[in-house]
Amino acid sequence: MPIQELIFFAFAAALITSALMTVMARNPVHSALFLVMAFFASAGLWIMLEAEFLGLVLILVYVGAVMTLFLFVVMTLNIDLENKGHGYWRYLPYGVIVLGLFIAITVYVLGPSHFNSAALLANSQPADYSNIKALGSVLYTDYVYPFEIAGVLLLVAIIAAISLSFRGRQGGKSIPPETQINVRREDRIRIVKMPVEKKK
DSSP states (O other), X not given: OOHHHHHHHHHHHHHHHHHHHHHHOSXXXXXXXXXXXXXXXXXXXXXXXXXXXXXHHIIXXXXXXXXXXXXXXXXXXXOOSSSTTXXXXXXXXXXXXXXXXXXXXXXXXXXXXXXXXXXXXXXXXXXXXXXXXXXXXXXXXXSHHHXXXXXXXXXXXXXXXXXXXXXXXXXOOOOOHHHHHTOOHHHHOOOOOOOOOOOO
């Protein structure tokens, strides 16, 4: 067996194992760490497919930023581990059905009629090939409108999240600007004349 196939099966086994442990682990911190391992295995598979840019982005962005944030949030939450598995067996049949459908779709898509690994290996790129340039040219020519729409949707989602979570200052005092502009001196200052008392 070639060394490439051994590396592929190692990454695939690590990915499947870490994905299962992400769902099945009782401790949420352990689930987050297994998810980090799944990202590393996915990045290895991307690099084997000659998509180095996607593999490095998966490590730098997801593992380096997103999962670190998730891990800090999970570690600061007070999660009741005893009631975490409550209702697990009740939803198990639905999970098995969804898993069966997912496996059937995966086998159909990755079957010989749709996914030919020999053709992919035969179409290997030369040494000076840049997948970043190819990805950018396809992204900003054929898929420029979906890319822009996705950016607008993310911007709207950020604004909506900020507006929904903002509750205003609690206990803060403020004066409307029009009230400050229309203020008069007579309304703020009153001069009172008092008689001067003479010393005896």
